[in-house]
Amino acid sequence: MTPVIQTRDLVKRFHVPGGFLGRHPRRLTAVDHVSLAVRRGETLGLVGESGSGKSTVGNCILRLLAADAGQVLYNGQDILPLKETDFRRLRGRLQVVFQDPQSSLDPRMTVATIVGYPLRLQQGVKGTALEARVLAALADVGLQAEHLHRYPHEFSGGQRQRIGIARALITGPDFIVFDEPTSALDVSVQAQILNLIAGLQRAQGYTYLFISHDLAVVRHISTQIAVMYLGSLVETAPKEAFFRHPYHPYTRALIAAVPRPDPTRRQNLAVLPGDVPSPLQIPSGCRFHTRCPEVMAVCPKVAPPHVEMGPEHWVDCHLYG
Amino acid sequence: MGTLLSIENLSVEFSNYQGTSSVLNHVSLSVNRGEILGLVGESGCGKSVTARCILRLIPAPPGKITSGSIRFAGEDLLSVSPKRMGRVRGREISMIFQEPMSSLNPVFTVGNQMREVVRRHRGLARREADALCTGMLHQVQMPDPEEVLKKYPHELSGGMRQRVMIAMELVCDPQLLIADEPTTALDVTVQGQVLAILTGLSRRRGISVLLITHDMGVVAQVCDRVAVMYAGQVVELAAVEELFARPLHPYTQGLIAAIPDVDPPADDAPGGGARPLFSIPGTVPTLIDRPPGCRFHPRCTVGGPGCARDVPGLCWVTPEHAVACHSSRGGTA
Numbered sequence: 001m002t003p004v005i006q007t008r009d010l011v012k013r014f015h016v017p018g019g020f021l022g023r024h025p026r027r028l029t030a031v032d033h034v035s036l037a038v039r040r041g042e043t044l045g046l047v048g049e050s051g052s053g054k055s056t057v058g059n060c061i062l063r064l065l066a067a068d069a070g071q072v073l074y075n076g077q078d079i080l081p082l083k084e085t086d087f088r089r090l091r092g093r094l095q096v097v098f099q100d101p102q103s104s105l106d107p108r109m110t111v112a113t114i115v116g117y118p119l120r121l122q123q124g125v126k127g128t129a130l131e132a133r134v135l136a137a138l139a140d141v142g143l144q145a146e147h148l149h150r151y152p153h154e155f156s157g158g159q160r161q162r163i164g165i166a167r168a169l170i171t172g173p174d175f176i177v178f179d180e181p182t183s184a185l186d187v188s189v190q191a192q193i194l195n196l197i198a199g200l201q202r203a204q205g206y207t208y209l210f211i212s213h214d215l216a217v218v219r220h221i222s223t224q225i226a227v228m229y230l231g232s233l234v235e236t237a238p239k240e241a242f243f244r245h246p247y248h249p250y251t252r253a254l255i256a257a258v259p260r261p262d263p264t265r266r267q268n269l270a271v272l273p274g275d276v277p278s279p280l281q282i283p284s285g286c287r288f289h290t291r292c293p294e295v296m297a298v299c300p301k302v303a304p305p306h307v308e309m310g311p312e313h314w315v316d317c318h319l320y321g
Numbered sequence: 322m323g324t325l326l327s328i329e330n331l332s333v334e335f336s337n338y339q340g341t342s343s344v345l346n347h348v349s350l351s352v353n354r355g356e357i358l359g360l361v362g363e364s365g366c367g368k369s370v371t372a373r374c375i376l377r378l379i380p381a382p383p384g385k386i387t388s389g390s391i392r393f394a395g396e397d398l399l400s401v402s403p404k405r406m407g408r409v410r411g412r413e414i415s416m417i418f419q420e421p422m423s424s425l426n427p428v429f430t431v432g433n434q435m436r437e438v439v440r441r442h443r444g445l446a447r448r449e450a451d452a453l454c455t456g457m458l459h460q461v462q463m464p465d466p467e468e469v470l471k472k473y474p475h476e477l478s479g480g481m482r483q484r485v486m487i488a489m490e491l492v493c494d495p496q497l498l499i500a501d502e503p504t505t506a507l508d509v510t511v512q513g514q515v516l517a518i519l520t521g522l523s524r525r526r527g528i529s530v531l532l533i534t535h536d537m538g539v540v541a542q543v544c545d546r547v548a549v550m551y552a553g554q555v556v557e558l559a560a561v562e563e564l565f566a567r568p569l570h571p572y573t574q575g576l577i578a579a580i581p582d583v584d585p586p587a588d589d590a591p592g593g594g595a596r597p598l599f600s601i602p603g604t605v606p607t608l609i610d611r612p613p614g615c616r617f618h619p620r621c622t623v624g625g626p627g628c629a630r631d632v633p634g635l636c637w638v639t640p641e642h643a644v645a646c647h648s649s650r651g652g653t654a
């Protein structure tokens with residue numbers, strides 16, 4: 001089966017000011033040859049610490065950012081070379097929900113305008129037809145007609161995230177990127193939104209890329225998991241295999257560092273030394289070698305091999321080469 | 322052990338042109354010597370306001386403490402002179418925040434700022450001050466302390482800035498450290514390092530810590546006792562093992578049940594989100610629409626008619642476990 005979305009060796013670089021008076025801009029590789037695939041009706045959970053490149057991958061897939069190299073295949077077709085006019089037809093099929101419902105909703109627009117906007121813009125739907133579609137999208141996320149003419153500030157964080165989801169659903173997408181959709185929410189509300197996202201997928205068969213730094217959330221929502229570190233994927237696997245047999249030392253540390261809500265089993269939380277290095281100075285060889293508890297002589301010198309550990313379970317590490 | 326800090330019946334109001342709203346409502350809690358007390362609750366429930374009251378850092382107006390007492394080592398902090406309060410702040414009680422950048426001065430090096438604190442509190446000469454600063458940075462496991470002293474705050478990562486803050490607060494050898502979401506802005510592996518440093522210091526030096534967090538995992542891993550807040554009230558108070566083994570307040574029960582599990586259960590079914598997570602219905606009330614009676618009653622699934630009418634007081638169910646709920650003490654609802 002052709003994946004709904006597939007990236008091949010996706011690369012994205014940024015130029016950041018550097019040197020005296022910013023005269024020597026430096027090049028930062030935020031996404032470095034990332035290849036991943038998401039099958040129809042499944043959820044790929046993309047995890048990693050801040051700055052690892054998760055959002056940049058999502059934005060490149062949606063062409064909100066222009067990738068520097070590589071391919072993004074949508075149902076097998078590379079969408080990166082498409083002209084903007086040709087890509088516009090696909091816009092509504094590929095949608096996104098951002099982390100901060102506060103800043104991604106225009107405070108001067110009513111809910112009706114916000115949710116209807118993409119449909120009006122992309123498909124020219126107007127009037128009562130538009131209102132019917134808006135109401136249907138709101139109903140899908142648990143909001144009602146009484147909410148139509150209110151403004152974002154009149155809603156709680158969880159409700160604002162529902163509005164953001166309704167806006168993504170209205171164009172009838174089949175692929176949705178969720179970029180940390182619950183990171184700004186309280187736990188009791190986070191659970192409601194996760195249940196909503198999972199329920200929509202069961203009912204409509206949507207395909208998701210779910211970006212998060214929270215492994216517990218990702219485990220709950222995903223079928224496949226990919227871990228990013230400093231712009232590269234270090235491990236990808238089906239969810240069960242991922243949590244039962246994590247191989248990469250970074251994956252193991254990420255899992256071990258999650259504080260469990262169980263005071264009878266106190267963990268050693270300091271599982272890794274140091275900080276994530278700057279993406280301006282990516283370490284040589286294996287980019288994790290500066291923090292890796294298992295580092296060997298070869299690691300700083302040679303890029304690690306890409307090894308298959310089980311069905312669809314890949315890891316990039318010299319330990320298994 | 323003994324009690325170091327004891328807050329009783331603390332009530333706080335904030336006023337603006339729209340009127341006055343009660344932010345804290347008869348908050349009572351205590352911190353014992355040498356222990357880590359977790360103060361946990363969702364956004365806006367009043368954790369930071371409680372912490373700021375201890376140091377009398379509530380902006381007034383708009384804020385006003387309308388009742389209660391805060392006793393610290395036998396002294397009522399709400400009635401001491403501003404001069405005395407100035408000495409308590411920073412010397413006996415220290416505070417660190419979620420975003421250390423806001424407490425560090427961006428135009429001075431870390432060394433400048435640390436030495437200034439040392440000079441003010443200890444009256445040491447430059448060389449001794451330097452040695453003390455390096456020593457403190459060692460204590461928070463800072464790699465290469467001499468180099469760090471020469472750096473400006475923006476040249477450090479979030480985790481390193483938080484360590485600098487902890488080191489600076491330790492210079493004064495406080496009895497109580499208030500840490501307001503100190504790891505919320507950090508990545509999970511760095512959060513682990515900072516929590517390990519905090520707990521290590523507390524154990525080694527006998528410092529009491531009031532740790533504010535919204536993460537029940539953090540509470541379970543580092544705290545000795547826990548106070549759970551909801552909408553301006555303390556709703557449950559217990560030793561950490563007791564709280565997780567026998568949560569009595571329906572809100573606490575919901576908070577614990579809503580956490581997604583990172584470890585696979587024995588019978589992990591394939592597919593994502595297969596089983597819905599437990600979620601508490603509704604949302605946290607805003608300041609202006611806090612309901613009468615038990616503030617949790619519109620979201621509560623076990624309450625009776627009394628809950629909408631009468632405010633439940635904090636009741637000691639055992640000498641170590643208190644709860645404010647009509648249903649959980651064989652009560653009146």
Ligand SMILES: Nc1ncnc2c1ncn2[C@@H]1O[C@H](COP(=O)(O)OP(=O)(O)OP(=O)(O)O)[C@@H](O)[C@H]1O
Nearest residue numbers: 335344363364365366367368369370371380383608
């Ligand atoms: N200076 C202020 N003026 C008016 N209202 C305030 C002020 N400071 C705090 N509040 C209000 O008091 C309530 C409690 O705030 P507080 O900062 O203590 O919450 P918190 O529990 O620390 O939340 P968070 O988890 O978001 O940090 C909130 O509704 C907040 O909006």
Ligand SMILES: Nc1ncnc2c1ncn2[C@@H]1O[C@H](COP(=O)(O)OP(=O)(O)O)[C@@H](O)[C@H]1O
Nearest residue numbers: 014016030049050051052053054055056057279
């Ligand atoms: N517009 C931009 N300009 C310069 N650098 C950027 C830009 N967007 C992201 N970056 C950098 O790219 C890297 C990856 O960022 P991002 O994809 O946002 O990470 P994540 O979502 O995993 O936190 C980071 O080092 C970030 O600072």
Ligand code: SF4
Nearest residue numbers: 286289292299317318
């Ligand atoms: S390649 Fe070496 S440094 Fe990298 S993760 Fe594997 S063991 Fe660690």
Ligand SMILES: [Mg+2]
Nearest residue numbers: 054055056179
């Ligand atoms: Mg991001």
Ligand SMILES: [Mg+2]
Nearest residue numbers: 368369370501
């Ligand atoms: Mg706060």
